[in-house]
Amino acid sequence: MNSDKKNSPIIVIDSKSGFCFGVSKAIQTAEAHLQQGTGLASLGDIVHNEEEIKRLQAEGLHSIDWAKLASSSSPKVLFRAHGEPPSSYEAIKASGKEVVDATCPVVLKLQQRIHKAWQEARATNGQIVIYGKKNHAEVIGLCGHTNNEAIVVQTSDDLQLVDPAKKTILFAQTTMSNHGLVEIEQLLRSHLYKTEDLTVHKTICAQVGNRVPHLKKFAQQHPLIIFVGGKKSSNGKVLYEVCRAANPQTYFVSAVEELQPAWFNAAPTSIGICGATSTPQWLMETVAENIRTLLTTRL
Numbered sequence: 360m361n362s363d364k365k366n367s368p369i370i371v372i373d374s375k376s377g378f379c380f381g382v383s384k385a386i387q388t389a390e391a392h393l394q395q396g397t398g399l400a401s402l403g404d405i406v407h408n409e410e411e412i413k414r415l416q417a418e419g420l421h422s423i424d425w426a427k428l429a430s431s432s433s434p435k436v437l438f439r440a441h442g443e444p445p446s447s448y449e450a451i452k453a454s455g456k457e458v459v460d461a462t463c464p465v466v467l468k469l470q471q472r473i474h475k476a477w478q479e480a481r482a483t484n485g486q487i488v489i490y491g492k493k494n495h496a497e498v499i500g501l502c503g504h505t506n507n508e509a510i511v512v513q514t515s516d517d518l519q520l521v522d523p524a525k526k527t528i529l530f531a532q533t534t535m536s537n538h539g540l541v542e543i544e545q546l547l548r549s550h551l552y553k554t555e556d557l558t559v560h561k562t563i564c565a566q567v568g569n570r571v572p573h574l575k576k577f578a579q580q581h582p583l584i585i586f587v588g589g590k591k592s593s594n595g596k597v598l599y600e601v602c603r604a605a606n607p608q609t610y611f612v613s614a615v616e617e618l619q620p621a622w623f624n625a626a627p628t629s630i631g632i633c634g635a636t637s638t639p640q641w642l643m644e645t646v647a648e649n650i651r652t653l654l655t656t657r658l
């Protein structure tokens with residue numbers, strides 16, 4: 360907490376914002392391999408934060424997609440925290456490259472649970488439903504562990520894909536909102552012929568779920584909130600909306616250049632800075648530093 364000058368607002372960085380342990384672990388794994396100097400390619404961006412990607416690129420990490428796999432000079436391919444379907448492990452092996460598996464342990468466990476539930480569902484003519492975003496990497500990975508038979512439900516429109524006569528096992532992508540999961544659960548119960556045919560596994564990651572009530576409070580404690588997150592971060596969008604609902608004076612930035620002087624015209628007594636599970640601590644500190652400079656040059 361800092362009070363820079365008399366009459367300057369206090370700038371507070373939320374102590375609970377920033378990388379979750381799954382993202383931290385993936386980045387530590389990448390950095391450990393980069394230090395060996397053999398080259399490392401990440402299959403997709405390692406974290407949904409453009410600024411952190413730039414930092415890791417400078418250390419030698421580059422992102423590839425499947426089309427660039429063959430031309431990549433790196434002998435190692437990192438699987439990020441989101442995880443991958445079994446077919447990805449087979450494809451990397453077939454390419455002669457080595458997998459560096461940085462799948463988050465929480466996602467890994469979820470993949471195993473979904474796979475087991477899918478095997479049981481097959482034996483009883485049941486079905487697996489995943490509440491999540493259709494093209495999100497984690498969901499693609501999860502579906503792969505059901506031979507792509509799981510039904511992905513993102514909104515009520517997708518319920519038509521669910522057979523109302525079958526026993527149904529519901530899971531959630533780890534970064535969805537608890538509130539959204541409750542809604543989908545209720546909709547599914549009324550969609551199925553027998554409500555007792557639904558089994559729900561509440562698999563939203565505690566690293567995300569616990570941040571929601573905390574951020575609500577944090578956003579209400581400061582007249583102005585600057586939310587720092589990557590433009591592609593699913594978790595960032597959820598948590599930004601939580602802050603904005605609690606405090607309409609909440610602004611989203613993905614880089615310091617996006618800070619707008621007009622946001623500070625109302626001379627708030629304090630400014631809260633917070634972020635997503637993919638937001639690096641150094642970026643929130645840089646944003647705080649830039650706000651201090653901006654306010655100081657105005658005085």
Ligand code: SF4
Nearest residue numbers: 379381463465533564
């Ligand atoms: S949000 Fe949770 S599940 Fe997702 S990477 Fe972080 S710790 Fe793992």
